[in-house]
Amino acid sequence: MTTYTPPLEDWRFVIEQVLDAPASWRAQPAFADLDAETAAEVLAQGGRFAAEVIAPLNGPGDRQGCRWSPDDGGTVRTPDGYPAAWQAFVDGGWPALACDPAVGGQGLPQLLNAALFEMLIAANHAWTMYPGLLHGAYEAIKATATPELRERYLSKVVSGEWLATMNLTEPQAGSDLGLIRSKAEPLDGTLTSGSRVAVSGNKIFISGGDQDMTANIVHLVLARLPDAPAGTKGLSLILVPKFLPDGTRNAAWCDGIEHKMGIHGSSTSQMRFERATGWLLGEPGTGLAAMFLMMNSARLHVAMQGLAHLEGATQKALAYAQERVQLRAPGRPADAMPSGGASGGPDPIVWHPAMRRILLTLQAQTEGARVLAGWIGLLLDESEQHPEPAQRARAADLVALLTPVAKAFLTDLGHRGADDALGVFGGYGYVHEYGIEQQVRDSRIAMIYEGTNQIQAIDLVMRKWLDTPRRIEALLDEMEAEAAACEARADLAIEAAALREQIAAIRLAGIDLHAARAHDAQAVLAVADDALHGLGHALLAWAWARMARCAERHPDPRAAQRKRELSRFGLTWLMDDQAGRWMRLRQWQRPLPWVLA
Amino acid sequence: MTTYTPPLEDWRFVIEQVLDAPASWRAQPAFADLDAETAAEVLAQGGRFAAEVIAPLNGPGDRQGCRWSPDDGGTVRTPDGYPAAWQAFVDGGWPALACDPAVGGQGLPQLLNAALFEMLIAANHAWTMYPGLLHGAYEAIKATATPELRERYLSKVVSGEWLATMNLTEPQAGSDLGLIRSKAEPLDGTLTSGSRVAVSGNKIFISGGDQDMTANIVHLVLARLPDAPAGTKGLSLILVPKFLPDGTRNAAWCDGIEHKMGIHGSSTSQMRFERATGWLLGEPGTGLAAMFLMMNSARLHVAMQGLAHLEGATQKALAYAQERVQLRAPGRPADAMPSGGASGGPDPIVWHPAMRRILLTLQAQTEGARVLAGWIGLLLDESEQHPEPAQRARAADLVALLTPVAKAFLTDLGHRGADDALGVFGGYGYVHEYGIEQQVRDSRIAMIYEGTNQIQAIDLVMRKWLDTPRRIEALLDEMEAEAAACEARADLAIEAAALREQIAAIRLAGIDLHAARAHDAQAVLAVADDALHGLGHALLAWAWARMARCAERHPDPRAAQRKRELSRFGLTWLMDDQAGRWMRLRQWQRPLPWVLA
Missing domain, CATH: 1.10.540.10 (Acyl-CoA dehydrogenase/oxidase, N-terminal domain)
Structure with missing residues (x-):
């Protein structure tokens, strides 16, 4: 189906x-x-x-x-x-x-x-x-493992012969990794990178904690060594294989799996380590730093999940809307009539304005999101591989700023988009057959893991935007350049103006955010989500303007025209959604009430 | 749990x-x-x-x-x-x-x-x-059945000894009931209210089509009599019991049930009628009119589903947020500290601004929605029972206008609210245990059945708002009166101003909608959803203003203060969400592009 x-x-x-x-x-x-x-x-x-x-x-x-x-x-x-x-x-x-x-x-x-x-x-x-x-x-093993551990594990992970897991979350420690209790005790007297340790503790929500796809599993576990300080500074990263080098089963047990809303085929495991043998990856206390090493690529990976659900939902909804015939659509131009549509009778619902608007929104968001995600991927490569240090630094700044936005904003769009796409199917959307309700269920998790979307907003505003002004300036430079390029083209005046509006809104938002933080420790956190979504929409505006400007290079003239129209639709119809987001940044002046229960 | x-x-x-x-x-x-x-x-x-x-x-x-x-x-x-x-x-x-x-x-x-x-x-x-x-x-049986049929079926339905179903949807006829193909043939030569007929056809998505809770089931079936005109004018309503008066099994078969995203305990049946014996409810061709008889109460019932999910999700999320301890919350006042919270350590997440904002939003929407839904219930009673004809007519006008708004807007809020509440639970929200993911799945259907939310928007704008101006005027009178009452109180100046803004926005929206309709048959349909959500938000503003004004009558002073603060939060923080909705009504001047595939 x-x-x-x-x-x-x-x-x-x-x-x-x-x-x-x-x-x-x-x-x-x-x-x-x-x-x-x-x-x-x-x-x-x-x-x-x-x-x-x-x-x-x-x-x-x-x-x-x-x-x-x-x-x-x-x-x-x-x-x-x-x-x-x-x-x-x-x-x-x-x-x-x-x-x-x-x-x-x-x-x-x-x-x-x-x-x-x-x-x-x-x-x-x-x-x-x-x-x-x-x-x-x-990335974590490559950056932190001793030569011996690299020799033993890295090529197996690169080839995919063995799969790996990340063991961070514990029942009491989710967003707050400082509360991790799992322990590691030295087995060889030494405590340095590569030392052998015994790991004990309970981990939950471990994707792939056990599975039957690979002969061995390489668990990367965050735990505390003896006398480690409290909080995140006391965390060390430890490699714990399911099977030890001599082939014996390590004491890394899978006590059960979660029954979840979606991604039912993914093994979300409860893990119990009972003095399991492991080896330190990096020096003691560098566990969180090792996590940060892979954070940008991991978050971009989750952002791709948002984009993937947008694309999948759009494909499904469009195919259904072209087939399903209900009621007469008003004002449909003759040349838009699909071959199957009988004139005068009921029309394919793709031509009904309410459905067309949902589908165009999905299409515009999907294509804009792909430009944004692709750009971050390119910048990630440049930040690591570009020969010019200045270019690497600029790319790294942009990656740091854009990654939390892409993770949270695109996964929000992916889930809401799948949910809107479900509506195109009417009652059929609610049953398993068409796969769209599965898409809604599967897409929800991406808003939660790899740092909840609320955590992303705090990271963006507190660490990436306010503390390091050069990052947002680098983005604004990029946007200004795009606006100027559009302004040089008479046919892109609307695109240029829409992008200029967003640039002005970002600058104003920066003033609000600084004022909010100066005013009250919690005021700025209360509007962080608006700042993230505002910036996300502004990035879509940039992507659409760029798409419109580059459309002429598309080898297929019909596709080029389609991109111009989708971009124009996004920049004129969908920017209103964010107007309220930008406006609400002002609300820091009116604190959230404390009354709840 | x-x-x-x-x-x-x-x-x-x-x-x-x-x-x-x-x-x-x-x-x-x-x-x-x-x-x-x-x-x-x-x-x-x-x-x-x-x-x-x-x-x-x-x-x-x-x-x-x-x-x-x-x-x-x-x-x-x-x-x-x-x-x-x-x-x-x-x-x-x-x-x-x-x-x-x-x-x-x-x-x-x-x-x-x-x-x-x-x-x-x-x-x-x-x-x-x-x-x-x-x-x-x-309501349908009471209004349309012959005395003999009423005698036989009405008291059983009133007592609940027998349950009833509505058989409207067919595989090819969802929103478009004019495409219904089920047939009814006369069995006694006559064709008038109460005549015996043989019903044949396939119906889908029939809630309670079969179940083991009652000894008999009273199916109400929309079908066509011989020579009936095409479209909805040719539909007649027919009562088809599962068991006939003599105890024999009628040919109303249940061919299977749907496997759905949610409401798994509800039997969503595929029904097949094979010359099943039935009796005409009302005269031939009045089937759709009979449906309209019960439409307002049925839609209010679905609106209550939206409110119920808001309330249920709020209760679950608040209870979890008060228990779950993660990270230090900034700027929490000492008197807001729950008994269990250790000072200096991690706090219950209820005090984190991002969580508090989600919870306050849920609470404000829930309480505002309850005022709105209660008002419609009161008006529904007045429209039927009030001794003054003018009062009945005014109440009926308001019910007609408000019901599609409440159905679509409250079910949207209920589903999105449940989805936001899931986020409060982090990873735990994604597993079955806490029931919040079930609430997300269950709540989704209310946006689809009893007329999809897109159909409600079309009904609101085309039939209720533009064609019958006295209805929106009756609502604006009510809102103006509330604004004036707030203006009379010095402590409610903010509430009054926020409500006045919404009144102005509704008037402006009316001008836009009339202009859009005059301009293009499809332009007005493209923005109908914005008009509905704009009006929904404006109704929440009215409800919050009224809540704030009436709070002093609450017997519990602490609860009264809580209502004032929630209302103020809704009117200051949540109105920005709709700013874009009102703005987008202007977009009818820029038609949706036709390009899709």
Whole structure:
């Protein structure tokens, strides 16, 4: 009933025409050999894998779910077809896509990895949870492990022969990692990077904590060494494999899995470590720093989940709206009539204004979000690989600022968009058959994990916006340049004006946020969510203006015209949504009441 | 894990202090004997039933769901405990609450019935689906049936001994009832009210189409008689019992049930009528008119679902936020500290600004929505029972205008509110245990059935607002009076100003909507959703202003202060959300593009 079509043409447009990524690649020695055609071919193959191998497992996996058994220390069976699909993914070399060739990777840009993951998630979010943490684990191990540990674990993670997990959350420690209680005790007398320790504690919400897709599992566990200080400074990162190098089963037990709203095919495990053997990754007390190392790429990965749900929901809703015939649509121009529509009778609902507005909104948000996400991917590569230190620093500043916005704003859009798309189906949207209600359920989790969206807003405002003014200035420079480029074109006056309005709103918001923080410790936190969504909408405005300006470079004139119209729609119809957000930043002057119960 | 506390004190405040319903009852002969104390006692008993009998079945019923079997023409078993709870409901006389004493009812106001149903739905939406259509069926049978049919079916429906269904939707006919194909053929030669017919056709999404709670089921079926005109004018309403008066099984088969996103305990049936015996309700071709007879009360019932989910989600999220301790909350005043909170350490998350804002929003929306819904219930009674024809007409005008707004706006708020409440729980919100993810799933359907929210917006704008200006004028008179009453009080200047702003926005919106309609048949439909949400927000502003003004009458001074602060919060923090909605009404001047695929 549901099929998935990879948005290959749109990714090419974003990579080649909107972002001109190939020019950036040529300037970066790591990617100097990569050209647009090769990149497009990689994505075409990745899209084929998504559509042909894992998309068919999406609905069945949701209905079957994971099954836990207490045998063998607690084991999880993933849905039928999951392990075989994983093997195919490994055989295709996909886990290694953006890893360093020096350790067996393919050395391709993170931008391409992000695009690949958009397609994988859109095809099957639950399945893609398993490789979702792999790149982050690769980065953490690569940056912190001793040569011996790297030798033993890194190539297996790069190849995907073994999957990895992140063990952060405990029942009492969610957003507040400082409350982590898991303990690690030295086993060899020493306490330095690579030392052997015994890990004990309970972890929850561990994605892939157990599964039947790989022969071993590499757990990365946050725990406290003896006499470690309280709070996050006392956390160390420890590598705890399910099976020890000698093949014996380590005391890392899976006590059960959660029964969740969605992503039923993902094994969300309760883990219990009982003096399990592990090895310190990095020096004692550097656990949180190691987490921060992979934070930007992990958050971009979750942002891609938001984009993927927008794309998937849009595809489903549009296909249904073109088929479903109800009532007469007013004022439909003759040349807009689909071949199947009988004139005078009821019309495909795609032509009813209320439905058309939902679908256009989804399309405009999807394409704008893809430009934004692609840009962050490109900047992430530049921040690591660009030969010019100034360029690296500027890219790193922008990544730091944009990542929390993309994580929270795009996952909000993805979930709300899926929910709006469900409405296009009427009563059929509420039943399992069309897959859209699953999309609503699956998309909700992305707003929660990897730092809740409220935590992202605090990170954005307190750390990224107010404390480091050069970051928002770098973004405003970029937006000003885009506005100026649009102003140079007579046909883009509306785009330029809309973008200028957002630039002015961001500057005003900065004044409000500084004033709020000076006024009251909690006033600025009360409006942080508005600041994040305001900035998110402003970034969409930038993306749409850029899309409109670059549309003429699109090889297909009809597609180019479509992009111009979608951009114009976004900039004229959808900016009103954020007007209230910007206005509400002013509310810090009127504190939230304390009365609740 | 989840408990439900009926909002009895708040309903008393709304009924007695905000709406002064007892004064209206004294003016209506049907309710002249009813006083505030009796009404409160009825609600207290209803609340007890909701909390003690059906709330405990809510989570288990979701997990167990309904089970269909092909035996005996297709039968459905409801979740464990549902039939016994129904018997208790019948024994308590609850189905008859708002029915005419002349046919065995208790003759209480629909306002009280609406309040009762808010509590039932909040406790268990799925279970409450079964009686949800009963009052509508009662109204349809009472208004259209011959004395013989009334004799045979009405008292059983009033008592709840038999449940009823509405059979409208067919696979090809959802929002477009004119496409209904089910047929009815005369069996006795005559074709008039009460004539016997044979009904054939397929119906889908029939709530309670089969169930094991009552010995018989009274199906009300929309079908076409021979030679009926095409479209909705050719529809007739037919009563088709599951068991015929002589006890034989009628050919009304249940071919299966839907597997849905939520309300798993509700039997959503696929029905097949194979020359099933039925009787005409009313004259041929009056089927749709009969549906319209019960539309206002049915839509108010769905609006109560929105309110119920707001209330239920608020209760759950607040209880969790008071228990859950994470991170230090900035700037929390000492007197706001809950007994359990250790100073200096992590705080209950209820004191974190981002959480407090979500919770205050939920509380303000819930209480404002309750005033609005209660007012519509009161007006519904006055439109039917008031001795003054002018008063009846005015009440009927307001009901006609407000009902589509309440149905769509409150169900939107209920679903989005439940979704926001889920966020308060972090990762725990995504698992079944706390019941909040079920609330998100259950609440989604209310935006779809009984006319999708998009259909409500079209009904509001085209039929209720533009075509009959006296209706919006009646509402504006009411709002102006409230604004004037607030202006007379120095402490309510902010409330008065906020309400005046909304009155001005509604007048301006009327000008835009008329201009849009004159301009283009589809332009006005493209902004209908904004008009509905704008009006919904303006009605909340009216409700909050009125709440603030009436707060001094609250018997508990602390509760009175809380209502003043919540109202002020709603009128200052939440009105910005709608600013964009009002602004976007202007967009009709810039038509939606046609480009989609």
